[in-house]
Amino acid sequence: MSGIDQRRKLVDGLTEESFLSGFGNEHSSESVAGALPHGRNSPQRAPLGLYAEQLSGTAFTEPRAHNRRSWLYRIRPSAAHPAYVRTDNGRLRTAPFTETAPDPNRLRWNPLPDPAPGTDWLAGLWTLGGNGDVTQRTGMAVHLYHANASMERVFSDADGELLIVPERGGLLLVTEFGLLPARPGEIALVPRGVRFRVELLDESARGYVCENYGQPFQLPDLGLIGANGLANARDFLAPAAAYEDVEGPVEVVNKFCGNLWTATYDHSPLDVVAWHGNHVPYVYDLHRFNVIGSISYDHPDPSIFTVLTSPSDTPGLAGVDFVVFAPRWLVGEDTFRPPYFHRNVMSEYMGLIEGAYDAKAAGEGGFVPGGGSLHNMMSAHGPDRETFDRASSVELTPQKVDNGLAFMFETRWPVIATGQAAKADHLQKGYDSVWQGLERHFRPQ
Structure with a gap:
């Protein structure tokens, strides 16, 4: 059975009950019974010999309604890694955008051309443009992607959250929090700093990405519409905990202030056995x-x-x-x-x-x-x-x-x-x- 067939079989076995429902909810999940501590976040000894670690998506002191953070219980702490070194940015660009003058003309592009063989999702990212300043955490960027190979490396974006909009070919996002499939007609939202790998569910994949440098995405206020309408919070699905216990070299790429940095870990950083919090990835079906x-x-x-x-x-x-x-x-x-x-x-x-x-x-x-x-x-x-x-x-x-x-x-x-x-x-x-x-x-x- 090919890798694509294996991933499709895995994804086909996931039902809506396999995920955690609700945008902005305080979710919790454990893939091994007893891995999630109760009554406290950081006990003297975390269960099952795990490490407790907080991932903060907002400042500690932001209002409770806006605060985003999750507690992760992992096999090794994120701090256990060698130094990062610069690597080629490929066709990925970041604000401030100064290569061209702001253009008042209306512009339109055809789809990205086919990529070279062996192009994974990260290598297939192509920046169209954007605004703001990533070092000031303001603005956004528009990227497109076209890939024909699954990622073997792991990626995280310290510059912003990623809103992924598949247009052709399904994706399986293997994240620190668990598995998230995203097919055309759905979107995936990966928060700032969350590590993940993109595997293909088809021979190739194509789509769009909004990189949001500013405040995290939230559901809009409804005002006079009332209590219901637009995107329903319960239709956003977060992953259940799933972890990799992999020893051996794993490349980890970090986007930081516009540049890509790489390090080779001696283990997979996708080793979170349990977690709780609200700084989590989601998938949402736009047809809903x-x-x-x-x-x-x-x-x-x-x-x-x-x-x-x-x-x-x-x-x-x-x-x-x-x-x-x-x-x-x-x-x-x-x-x-x-x-x-x-x-x-x-x-x-x-x-x-x-x-x-x-x-x-x-x-x-x-x-x-x-x-x-x-x-x-x-x-x-x-x-x-x-x-x-x-x-x-x-x-x-x-x-x-x-x-x-x-x-x-x-x-x-x-x-x-x-x-x-x-x-x-x-x-x-x-x-x-x-x-x-x-x-x-x-x-x-």
């Missing part, structure tokens, strides 16, 4: 998003499609939002139903997971799965001419939009493209042409 929309007239602002948000120091202004355009009904009367023409103070990177997006034509040279578009702050955008003409004349019967799954990383600052993105062969030339042919219809009385 409870879409809120208009049942009278007008197209609501896309903020109602927010799955996760990273708050900033300004109330209501996100460092980065993750927004999904999930299947939904459109019923507005006397309404232009696709997203309207607009200019936005926020900057938007949009990607497509499956099917088509209702404001952009698909097909060759269009907006396709695996590709993406960047509309920086105040750049005018909206439906292309074909979509406008169709939506302006269609009979307004109730319409089910269920032939696509698109998403958006929306951020408070301009996304500055990397040099490799600005000069990429898969950058579409003439993207502006999709708005050509929007005719003058004005007829003064």
Whole structure:
């Protein structure tokens, strides 16, 4: 049985009951009975000869509602490792982004080309752009990945949390906390500093990553919506404890202040036998998003499609939002139903997971799965001419939009493209042409 077949068999044996339910919950899990201490976090002697260790995702003194930390009970403490040395960053880039000038033009890319044989998920990361300053823990980065080999090394990101959006091919995230499969149509959220390895469930895998340098993602407040709606906390699944007891050389790569550092351990650092806390990885099925929309007239602002948000120091202004355009009904009367023409103070990177997006034509040279578009702050955008003409004349019967799954990383600052993105062969030339042919219809009385 091949490695992929073995992983598929393992994942197929996992049911929803195999995971821990609830975003932000205080979870606890042990893979060996008696491994989790009770009544205290750090007893004089941890059970079963394990080491007790706290992993803090926020400052100790942040408010309880925002505080993120987990206690890990592991075979060896994380401190037991040799010195890290610099290694090649590959095509991974980090803020501040200074290779190119901020660009007000609308940009769109085709999917990443096929990688060289033996490219794992980490080597397959390709940075499109971002903003902020990683040393100040502000801003975000947009990455894409295309891999055709499972990782044998272990990775952690000290710079930010990673929101992974598979578009093609399933992933198995082997984390310190346990196993998390993530397939197209799902997202995986790996907190800052958590170690993990990405194994493939198919011959190749492709998708998107938002690296959030700022405050950890949280569920957005619902305000006047009330107590329910959008992404339900219970639909986020955390892994049950599972550990590796592996002796022998294991490469561990750490991303720190924009650079990759490597060390060879004499054991696997994925050796957590039990844990409890709320600084944990999750997987979430985007098809479970409870879409809120208009049942009278007008197209609501896309903020109602927010799955996760990273708050900033300004109330209501996100460092980065993750927004999904999930299947939904459109019923507005006397309404232009696709997203309207607009200019936005926020900057938007949009990607497509499956099917088509209702404001952009698909097909060759269009907006396709695996590709993406960047509309920086105040750049005018909206439906292309074909979509406008169709939506302006269609009979307004109730319409089910269920032939696509698109998403958006929306951020408070301009996304500055990397040099490799600005000069990429898969950058579409003439993207502006999709708005050509929007005719003058004005007829003064």
